[in-house]
Amino acid sequence: MESTTATAKPQFSPAAQAEIKRLLTHYPEDRSKSALLPILHIAQAEFGGWVSPQVQDLVAETLNIKPIEVYEVATFYTMFNLKPVGKHVLEICRTGPCMLRGSDELTEHLERITGAKMGQTSPDGVFTLKEVECLAACGFAPIVQVREKYYEQLDTPEAVDGMLNELRNLVHRPILPWEETGLATSPAASRF
Amino acid sequence: MGRKLLTEHINVAGIETFDVYRQHGGYRSVEKALKMTPDEVVEEVKKSGLRGRGGAGFPTGMKWSFLAKPEGVPRYLVCNADESEPGTFKDRQLMSKLPHLLIEGMITSSYALGANTSYIYIRGELLYVLRILEKAIAEAYAKGYLGKNILGSGYDLDLHVHPGGGAYICGEETALLESLEGKRGNPRNKPPFPAVQGLYARPTVVNNVESICAVVPIVNDGGDEYAKIGVGKSTGTKLISACGHLNKPGIYEIELGVPVEEFIYSDEYCGGIWKGRDLKAVVAGGSSVPILPKELILKTAAGEDRLMTYESLSDGGFVTGTMLGSGGFIAMDETTCIVRNTWNFSRFYHHESCGQCSPCREGTGWMEKVLHRLEYGHGSMHDIDLLVSVAKQIEGNTICPLGEAAAWPVAAAVRHFRHEFEWHVTNPKEATAPGAAYRGAAVLA
Numbered sequence: 001m002e003s004t005t006a007t008a009k010p011q012f013s014p015a016a017q018a019e020i021k022r023l024l025t026h027y028p029e030d031r032s033k034s035a036l037l038p039i040l041h042i043a044q045a046e047f048g049g050w051v052s053p054q055v056q057d058l059v060a061e062t063l064n065i066k067p068i069e070v071y072e073v074a075t076f077y078t079m080f081n082l083k084p085v086g087k088h089v090l091e092i093c094r095t096g097p098c099m100l101r102g103s104d105e106l107t108e109h110l111e112r113i114t115g116a117k118m119g120q121t122s123p124d125g126v127f128t129l130k131e132v133e134c135l136a137a138c139g140f141a142p143i144v145q146v147r148e149k150y151y152e153q154l155d156t157p158e159a160v161d162g163m164l165n166e167l168r169n170l171v172h173r174p175i176l177p178w179e180e181t182g183l184a185t186s187p188a189a190s191r192f
Numbered sequence: 193m194g195r196k197l198l199t200e201h202i203n204v205a206g207i208e209t210f211d212v213y214r215q216h217g218g219y220r221s222v223e224k225a226l227k228m229t230p231d232e233v234v235e236e237v238k239k240s241g242l243r244g245r246g247g248a249g250f251p252t253g254m255k256w257s258f259l260a261k262p263e264g265v266p267r268y269l270v271c272n273a274d275e276s277e278p279g280t281f282k283d284r285q286l287m288s289k290l291p292h293l294l295i296e297g298m299i300t301s302s303y304a305l306g307a308n309t310s311y312i313y314i315r316g317e318l319l320y321v322l323r324i325l326e327k328a329i330a331e332a333y334a335k336g337y338l339g340k341n342i343l344g345s346g347y348d349l350d351l352h353v354h355p356g357g358g359a360y361i362c363g364e365e366t367a368l369l370e371s372l373e374g375k376r377g378n379p380r381n382k383p384p385f386p387a388v389q390g391l392y393a394r395p396t397v398v399n400n401v402e403s404i405c406a407v408v409p410i411v412n413d414g415g416d417e418y419a420k421i422g423v424g425k426s427t428g429t430k431l432i433s434a435c436g437h438l439n440k441p442g443i444y445e446i447e448l449g450v451p452v453e454e455f456i457y458s459d460e461y462c463g464g465i466w467k468g469r470d471l472k473a474v475v476a477g478g479s480s481v482p483i484l485p486k487e488l489i490l491k492t493a494a495g496e497d498r499l500m501t502y503e504s505l506s507d508g509g510f511v512t513g514t515m516l517g518s519g520g521f522i523a524m525d526e527t528t529c530i531v532r533n534t535w536n537f538s539r540f541y542h543h544e545s546c547g548q549c550s551p552c553r554e555g556t557g558w559m560e561k562v563l564h565r566l567e568y569g570h571g572s573m574h575d576i577d578l579l580v581s582v583a584k585q586i587e588g589n590t591i592c593p594l595g596e597a598a599a600w601p602v603a604a605a606v607r608h609f610r611h612e613f614e615w616h617v618t619n620p621k622e623a624t625a626p627g628a629a630y631r632g633a634a635v636l637a
Contacts, residue, residue: 026311026352031392033374037357041316069374076376076546077357079316091317095278096479096536097435097522133360133540134278134479135317138435138520139442148319175319 010058015174016042020062033065036073040080045147045175049089050081078132086121086128088167090114091145094131097138102155106142107131109160126168147172194447195421197409197429198402202289208324210331213292219337221411225300226345233304237407239415241427246272246363246400247280247478247518249502252407253415258387259305260395268396269307270372271298271404273314273321274356274363277478278540279520282431282443283401287314288321290405291328295351297404299337300411302349305397309350313368316355325353360544364592365398367546378546379592402431423449426501430519437471437525439463452476452498452505453490456523469525473609473634476505477517479537480597482604483530484514485634493637510604512637527629530612534605535563541598552595555586559602566613569620576613580606608634 012020020039027034039059040051047055051074060067074080081089092107107118107129116122116129137143140152144163151163206212213219225233238253259267271294275283287294294312302310314322329351332338340348354372356362362371366380369391390396406428410418419427426448432455435441440463446455456471457464465471474489475481491498493512498504505516524533542556559582565571583599590596606613612630616623623630 026354028392031373034354034372036374037316037371038355040357041319041355072376073357073374077316077359079358094536095540096475096533097279097520099533099536100436100522100524100528132317132358133543134276134280136275136281136284136315138279138281138522139433140281141435141441145317148323150320 010055042175049085087126088146089128089130091130091132093135093143095134098141101141103142196445198405199445219296221300221408225303230304236415240410240418242406245402252403260388267307268391269302269305269310270398271312272398273312273401276360276363277518279478279522280518281433285443291325293405295332297407301407308348312353316357322353361546378548421447423501424503432519432521434462434521436523437466438523439466448501450500465525472526473524475522477515478520481515481517485608529629530609531567535567537601538563549590551586551589555582556598558582566616569624571617
């Protein structure tokens with residue numbers, strides 16, 4: 001149910017609507033605005049990985065709040081993309097402990113391979129490079145996050161190639177309840 | 193090796209499922225607590241000496257005892273799973289591998305606090321962990337450990353997981369509550385404290401993931417038993433996230449009191465500095481705590497061995513000491529440029545400042561800019577003093593501690609590595625060559 005033209009009004013799919021309904025039961029009835037962040041995540045996953053003003057208006061309508069209340073939240077939290085993105089957003093951690101283990105070199109390498117500069121989408125529309133701050137994976141640095149998956153210990157070209165190859169064949173699914181769990185942590189994270 | 197109160201079974205196959213977790217002693221603390229009064233449970237936590245494991249180290253039992261209990265007003269327990277302090281990655285492991293440990297802790301703690309609805313606020317980036325938690329929560333409901341009349345006790349509890357959206361500031365408890373209410377993560381003025389007016393303006397306790405998990409062994413074995421482990425006012429075990437230039441980075445559950453030197457060099461823990469290099473500096477408790485040069489992290493200024501405890505790491509205050517903090521232990525080898533690292537952290541804080549308070553919003557921006565020009569060879573001697581001056585003007589003048597968190601690393605870096613900063617000014621060509629690092633002596637006092 002993607003918004004493909006400027007005039008087509010976006011709508012949530014039935015599955016997304018069911019999930020939103022479930023989420024609303026988590027909060028007191030008169031406090032449904034608490035569901036705003038989870039619903040924005042659902043919206044971003046439904047509508048191509050970003051939240052346009054029309055999508056934000058849809059979220060406002062869903063929660064019966066003013067559009068500004070959604071705009072101010074969507075612009076505050078870094079996970080929400082406010083412009084169109086490629087098929088996969090490579091979120092590269094740039095904070096201290098990752099820098100100590102080569103995140104600068106990883107970024108340069110990814111810019112070269114994908115043809116995208118930091119903050120931009122590759123010419124083939126597959127990869128968008130995004131810089132993010134500490135992802136709580138410092139012991140397995142350097143790392144890239146793509147949607148929900150953590151790709152850790154990307155300190156060799158082989159590791160990076162492995163990630164990119166996996167991504168070329170991957171199609172992101174919408175965000176649905178926990179039955180969809182099957183997402184592995186990376187092998188590095190299981191070393192305790 | 194040291195007792196593993198939390199992570200003993202972390203590598204057991206299937207431990208993330210209810211049945212396997214139960215087989216290994218899981219949910220005993222719930223059964224035990226429900227036979228005690230809530231106040232008795234609070235008393236055990238007080239006796240344990242448990243201190244908040246998120247970074248502030250505030251005594252958990254004392255925080256619980258502050259909770260206001262007006263008649264007919266719902267109370268909340270909110271778990272702070274927003275783990276975002278650079279260098280810290282222990283809560284993620286706890287939740288993803290031992291989800292039932294956190295859930296068990298939440299049930300026992302919620303009972304003690306009289307909360308009938310509790311939340312786990314987890315950073316949005318950890319969506320896969322949120323899924324794991326939701327699955328485990330569904331199992332707990334199915335087995336009768338959540339929901340109405342738990343184990344026939346008459347106690348009801350609903351537990352929900354709630355995602356953030358990418359904001360370090362939401363690890364600050366009042367910003368977290370604002371975010372949980374569906375707003376921008378702007379911290380609130382305190383007082384009123386969350387214990388009086390928290391989530392939805394109702395009495396609320398916010399605790400870190402590891403603190404909640406620690407309630408399980410505390411209730412199982414008693415607070416006095418927990419307090420037998422550790423040294424002084426640093427009781428029990430703590431998960432240390434070790435990272436940076438180590439041979440064996442990772443998460444280590446240690447009994448508080450292990451010597452820092454042993455933690456860094458022993459094969460039982462981090463296995464020493466990688467690539468055969470020398471240690472240069474350590475940030476011991478997450479990026480917000482003062483950086484210390486090698487000499488001062490291994491021994492106090494008085495020459496005593498430094499221990500992994502709150503007291504020992506704070507010995508010397510901010511002149512020659514640091515803090516245990518979140519336990520995000522970042523080690524830096526001799527090839528590290530301290531100026532570059534400080535600039536990196538200052539960029540982080542500037543990026544993460546919510547923008548409410550001028551000293552923080554402007555101050556973090558200034559520090560980032562000044563550090564940038566120092567790092568890239570355009571700085572002056574005056575810039576070094578300017579950094580110290582800006583840091584001082586932020587401290588104590590902000591609504592929340594992010595200001596201090598941004599100021600302390602800068603002040604400490606200049607205090608102990610001033611010669612390195614000066615070298616960037618006097619020898620810019622050398623200092624900005626790729627891979628350049630200052631090898632001279634640190635300032636110890």
